[in-house]
Amino acid sequence: MRRNWAARLRHVTIDGLRAVVLENERLRVTVVPGKGGDVVEFLHKPTDTDFVWLSPQGLRDPRDHLQGAADDVAQFIDHYEGGWQEIFPSGGAPSEYRGARLAQHGExxxxxxxxxxxxxxxxxxxxxLRVRTRRLPYRLEKTFRLRSGTAALEIEGRATNDADLPLHAMWGQHIVYGAPFLRPGARIRLPEGVQVIPHETAINPPARRVRAGGPWRWPLVPADGGGQSDLSVVQEPGSPSDIVYLTGFDEGWYEILTDVGMRVEWDATLLPYLWMWQELGASTGYPWWGRAYTVGLEPFSSMPTDGLAAAVANGTALVLEPHETKVLRLRAEVLA
Incomplete structure (x- = not known):
């Protein structure tokens, strides 16, 4: 029997793609199995706050006629609607691994x-949700769970190597925040002892230890060549774009806060890095055209955002032994 109360499910179609809505008294979460298992809505109902950033280009079917002609970057970017993506088995730029060409953000x-x-x-x-990769012999499962009366989404992911030999992988959660939730002055909290690694030195990283809850700074160089941003506070529109990597998590969690907030918890022994990406409108060329105001806080197994080959080279890539399954548990909870 269909329910309109307590915990409930809806099976819907969005822009021609299969989707499923998990809902209770406090949350509505929309997942699109038809495109990567993306989360395209994370709505806190009491405050009518959707946390995810939605791209101006909207949701596009990756199987459309553009896919066949797309290059290794456009396969992801031209169909990127924002939201929350599962990234596996490669993260960031196109890369080649043992003869397999992997496009932007993997498969x-x-x-x-x-x-x-x-x-x-x-x-x-x-x-x-279930999927098999095509370039590498992996299987992934991802279970979304929502309990009545809570404002927390629970997720369990499982990655299995189907080969008779060990293989590398990058595994990440591409979570990005946007309006109406995200705005200048939003605060980011981290555990004690987290380290900041700039992208330019990520291959052989020196790290800066920072104090939890306080300002942690890293220079972000804008077009005029000067200035510095406090990364614990979201900056004004037009502020410099950049990515840094955070590590040293004894416990995997962060909070991003305005009048309401989000707390994300994960297994930091499996995903020891947090990629922090900000695109606040300073990029006026492809693909953003000055229209993006978003911050990504993305738990990852590896770094940098240069693809699997770079992660293998610097020793941060996951290793899955023959027929091994790795299990990842996450929790995303609204703080209100």
Missing amino acids: VSGLPWEYDVVVDSEQEVAVR
């Missing part, structure tokens, strides 16, 4: 996933 974010309902009750709902 799974551009593939259709199968899904089935695991639980559908008034107490909780859960759906399990």
Whole structure:
């Protein structure tokens, strides 16, 4: 029986793509198995706050006629609607691994996933998504769970190496925040002892240890060649764009806060890095055209954002032994 109360599910179509809505009294989360299992809505109902950034180009089917002609970057960028993507088995720029050419952000974010309902009750709902990579012999599963009365989404991911030999991978959660939630002055909190690594030195990184809850700074050089940004506070529109890597997590968590907030928790033994990416409108060429105001806070297994080959070279890539399964648990909770 279809329910309009407590925990419930809806199976819908968005712009021609299969989607499923997990909902309870406090949250509505929309997932698109038809495109990478992307989360395109994370709405806190009491405050009518959606946390995810949505690209002006909107949701596009990655199987459309442009896909065949797309280059290794455009496969991701031209179909990027914002939101939250699963990144596997490569993160960032196109890369080649053992003869396999991997496009921007790897494979799974551009593939259709199968899904089935695991639980559908008034107490909780859960759906399990499944996909196989095409260039490398991996299987991924991802279970989304929402319990009645909570403002927290629980996620369990499973990555399995189907080969008889060990393989490398990068695994990440491409989570980006936008309006109406994100605005200048939003604060970012981290655990004690986290280190900041700039992109330019990520291959052989020196690190700066910072104090949790206080300002942690790294120079972000704008077009005029000067200035410095406090990365613990989201800056004004037009501020410099950049990416840095954070590590040294004894516990995997961060909080991003305005009048309401989001706390994301994850297993930092599996994903020891947090990529912090900000695009605040300073990039006026392809692909942003000055229209983006977003911050990404993305738990990752590896660094930098230069693809799997670079992560293998610097020793940060995951290793999955023959037929090994790695399990990742995350929790995203609204703070209000």
